[in-house]
Amino acid sequence: MSLVVGLDVGTQGVKLVAYDPQQRRIVATHGRPLELVAGDDGSREQHATWWLDAIRACFARLAPDARARVAAIGVSGQQHGFVPLDANGEVLAPVKLWCDTSSQRECDEIMAAAGGADRCVALAGNPILAGYTASKLPWTRRHRPEAYARLASILLPHDYVNFWLTGEQWMECGDASGTGWLDVRTRRWSPELLAATDPERDLGACLPPLVAADASFPIAPGIAAELGLPRGVRISAGGGDNMMAAIGTGNVEPGVLSMSLGTSGTLFAHAREPVVDAGAGWAAFCDSTGGWLPLVCTMNCTLATEQVARLLGFDARDGDAAMEGTAPGAGGLVMLPFFNGERTPDLPHARASLAGMDLSNLTRGNAYRAAMEGATYSLRNGYDALLAAGLGFDAIRVTGGGGRSPAWRQMVADVFGLPVDVPVQAEGAAFGAALQALWALGAGADGPGIAAISREHVQVDPALSARPDPAAVEAYREPYAKFLRHLQAARLLHEIGPPGSG
Incomplete structure (x- = not known):
């Protein structure tokens, strides 16, 4: 035992x-x-x-x-x-x-x-x-x-x-x-x-x-x-x-996309060969099972929602309630959530912005929703690059603090158009490290491989799953396109260097 x-x-x-x-x-x-x-x-x-x-x-x-x-x-x-x-x-x-x-x-x-x-x-x-x-x-x-x-x-x-x-x-x-x-x-x-x-x-x-x-x-x-x-x-x-979270979410075989909604946001997948992008649209990493782990990392995820919640005087754990009555697109608000600079895209000197404000839409709920949408759209932008590389996915496994929010899980399902599942083991990285330790104990010709171990021990909680809502999927198309236009403007502003660099 x-x-x-x-x-x-x-x-x-x-x-x-x-x-x-x-x-x-x-x-x-x-x-x-x-x-x-x-x-x-x-x-x-x-x-x-x-x-x-x-x-x-x-x-x-x-x-x-x-x-x-x-x-x-x-x-x-x-x-x-x-x-x-x-x-x-x-x-x-x-x-x-x-x-x-x-x-x-x-x-x-x-x-x-x-x-x-x-x-x-x-x-x-x-x-x-x-x-x-x-x-x-x-x-x-x-x-x-x-x-x-x-x-x-x-x-x-x-x-x-x-x-x-x-x-x-x-x-x-x-x-x-x-x-x-x-x-x-x-x-x-x-x-x-x-x-x-x-x-x-x-x-x-x-x-x-x-x-x-x-x-x-x-x-x-x-x-x-x-x-x-x-x-x-x-x-x-x-x-x-990220490598351990891949193991802990069962992402050790092709087809699964893992998403971590933590301080930073990450998307990663398993590949049996190197997946390198000449334009560096993602990180071309190895994984910790002997395969490869193409990974998209954004520097601002729950960091953005927590910052906005703090500014507006409530706890981010109450964010779902704060968003009640809002709709996809946050009433026209668009947030680039680059409070900490950004890695994907590579804009280390970028800063956060909130655009589209008018006399009617600047509400607590819309502002918080704009932060959540901005963090989700940033990850979707990276996902688009993985699709363009020929990778395909059947489902998303969500971990991290943001994954505890039913509203955020549903938003991910609708923005990505994929079913979302949540592993029973909430601490994906720590659990993945435990499973790697189990694999190492049985290492050798007679021991089970990491994929077999993952299939046996990683479980998802059906009560926390989310499925895309076709109407919401459609409703997010234009707000996401608007986000991409603002992102392009930010590239022009921030790719030239830090403030004061000329």
């Missing part, structure tokens, strides 16, 4: 899910919030010690008899963060996160050194975007030169947690493809992009070895004792939060 544990080290908090695969039920879920240090320059940082403290707190809340049954742990982590370590494994500086846009200058410099954005796509499948790990290295060299001089290891957030748990350093290809340096076609580091990042040192020597997606390592005896776990616990390869 062993348990597998999934840890999700996110931006807003750490979550622990303990899963009993024999009973097919989650026996415990615990969480701990995290702080975020935000700067006016677009910087977004956390201290790595905060993650470890939160993990300790989550395990402390797990009953001793449950801890004694843990056989394996999988770690999901927010992608793209840069954890710099010295030769002794000590963290050298605060961790710059995925939502940090302060290194746009360094993105431009890396791409120029590599021969331009198109050349970066040719070398690795992706351009170097704000938020990706690569640009954080020259930013650190410029702003924290003492830390950069002592740099010995480059880890991502989930890699660092694995290092703490095991004393060993490694990466897997899913999360590694979000650095900007991994050639997703070959699953090897690009020497050209590493050199473009820093021509004066061998950054490849700072990167840990890449391991298979079903690899596992023994927990360090001291950590096992500290957390009250058996000494035989295995730590699976882990992965980025």
